[in-house]
Each structure stands twice: as C-alpha cells, then as structure tokens.
Amino acid sequence: MAVKVYGPTYASPKRVLVLLIEKEIEFETVDVDIFKGVHKDPEFLKLQPFGTLPVIQDGDYTLYESRAIIRYYAEKYKHQGTDLLGKTIEERGLVEQWLEVEAQNFHPPIFNLVINVLFAPLLGAPSDPKVIQESDEKLGKVLDIYEERLSKTKYLAGDFFSLADLSHLAFGHYLVNQTGRGHLVRDRKHVSAWWDDISSRPSWKKVLQLYKYPV
C-alpha cells in the first residue's frame, strides 16, 4: 500500500517526499490548501492536532512532524534505496547532531525569511524588517560554521550523504532561489559546492518537477 503524504506543494512535506524517493518507497499525495485554511478543519486536526504539515498515513499508521517521518522510513527501510543513517552508531549520532542543527539553527531564520519576504506580501500582511535583519545575520553566522565544517568533510555528518543534508533541501531551495539570498550560499565556497551537490540529486529534481512550491 502506498504511503499517503498530505500537502506536497509546501516545503516541509517536500522533506518527506525526497526521502521517500531516495528510499524507493511508493507514495501518493493529498492536496491541502493552507491558503483556504484546510489545515485547521476538524477533519484535518484529527490527523494532526497542531494543524501543521506534513502528515503521512501508511495503512493504519499515522505520523506527523517531517523529521520524525524521515527518521522512521530511513530506519524501517535501512537496506532499501540510499542509506541515510551512516554505517555505525557513531555516524548515526553525527547525523542526529546535524539534523538537530538544521532544525534548531538553520530552519528558524530561513522560515522567518520565507514568511516575511515571500508569504506576507502575498497575503497582504505586514513584514517585520527587524525579524528580516536578525534572520539574515543569524543565517550568515550559521553558514559560517557550515563552511568550516564542509571544508573538512564532504557532507555535514561526514563523507556520506545523510538525512542531515537531505533535511536542508526544502527550505534551502527557498534560500537560494526564491528569497533573493543566494549570495549567503554562493559567497561560501564549500557551502556552495555542497548545495550544488545535494540539490542536483535526481530525487530532489523529481520533487521539484512533480510538486511546484506555492510561492
């Protein structure tokens, strides 16, 4: 039975889609129009009480939070498709460390930029220039640390592509291509080469081809 993924056009669900393609897992998608508020409907809240995307249904099993979903499938199908967890428990530890860095350090400023630079004007909502400035500064500092790390290892957790790198694709695309902030990546030699590497994977190209971003 195919895995059902809710909300494929949005960024966080794309984290799940690219994982499923890397792991060669069959899936189908269900559109959720957050501009119409469908994610706050009682039916949707039964699946995901916080009213956020993505959610997956796999037979009777329902799971939400994109980084939980990618861990679940990476583990369940460890020996199918691309191995994304490292070969040893110590490598997995570093995958987890950099996945947390993505969630705690990279994601909040780029999420704020996407909201304030792209979504606010579209929705006629005000942008907050202070948040934009702080987010730009924070992202610059975070990417300085990435630059140092990626001068030593090809990928974040080591010399292997992992969940930690994959988790950057969905909002990295916004950073490089949609928010006018490509220079934050391009000005850093190793970050730039890493981005070209991970964003040219066939799995990611397929996601972009199948599911356009809403903005």
Added chain:
Amino acid sequence: MAVKVYGPTYASPKRVLVLLIEKEIEFETVDVDIFKGVHKDPEFLKLQPFGTLPVIQDGDYTLYESRAIIRYYAEKYKHQGTDLLGKTIEERGLVEQWLEVEAQNFHPPIFNLVINVLFAPLLGAPSDPKVIQESDEKLGKVLDIYEERLSKTKYLAGDFFSLADLSHLAFGHYLVNQTGRGHLVRDRKHVSAWWDDISSRPSWKKVLQLYKYPV
C-alpha cells in the same frame, strides 16, 4: 571511560544527565559558567562551534545537541537500563514524533519564558511583555493537545515512558516550579498526573539533587 558532560547546572545538559542515569551509564561533569561567557571562549568553540550547551566527550567521540545525544545513548545502550525507544519501529516513530513536538512546540515558548521571566531580571536586561503573553498563550494551546493525548495513553508516545517524556523534564521543571506557571500544568488533569509521574522518577530526583539550576 566515563562520559564527560559539559554544563550540568543548566537545563539542556540536564536532558542528557537524566538519560545517562536512566541508561546506567557512568559520567563525570565539567562546569561551564555561561554568566562569565565561557561558552564563547575559543577553546569551548572548538568543541561546540555554536557556543551552546551541552557537549559530551566519550573517549575520542564528541557530540552536541542534547536531543542528538540522548538518541545516541538510548540506541547504543538499548538493552541496558530503561528502554526509551519503544519495542517496535512504529513505536519508535511515535517517540520521534513527540520528541519533535517537544522541540518544536513545547520548547520555544517555555524557553522564551525562562529568558524573559527568570534570566532577564537577573542580568538587568529588559523583559518583553509581548513575548511573555504570546508564550503563555502558545503553551496553553500546546498543553491542551497534550491533555487530549494523555487522556488516551499514559505517556506521550504510548503506554511506555520514552525519550519523548524524558525530554520535557529539564524545562518542565522551570514551567512548574520556577516561572510561576504551575497552573498551566495543574489545571489539566492528565498533564498534571503525567508530570507527577515523570518528575518523580529516581533518575530525575537524582539530577535535581546533584546539580542545582543556576536560577
């Protein structure tokens, strides 16, 4: 060789300490005085380039980000001490889901409250009343969802104590005991019973007894 844990008095490192006690893993601690800025010293930044706590050293292996560290040891010593990952891969998926909920939904508002209600006055810095109000509202909504969940299962991921519950202890202590917001827990019957259950575990009592919070 004992695991070396940096910064035991602070909240996030306590997430690691309680895990190590549950897993019966020997450890020693290294004090880091963030009030003196030691976490921004070049020596410390070699261990943790983002300048945050905790970090662990285990022989030659260095790891940071508290939720990565607790996953690493829960997995490495799966059959020693308390099993905190669930019995099946589907249970582990739910542990990961609720661990992400803790990180993405519970942690940001309580962290903001700790900074604005406890640390700001201590450091002579201004508190932001808007942030305090928004954090209180957000926490209330999050705990409403916890109340619903805990009316059906004894713990967050199911009827077993897991990493997801354990991860709430360090900042839950601030919420209930230090920020004057115990009512957010006590007004919710199932959340209140859950908090009493998890915070009375011998492992957590031992952490509180050995390492006082700085505030």
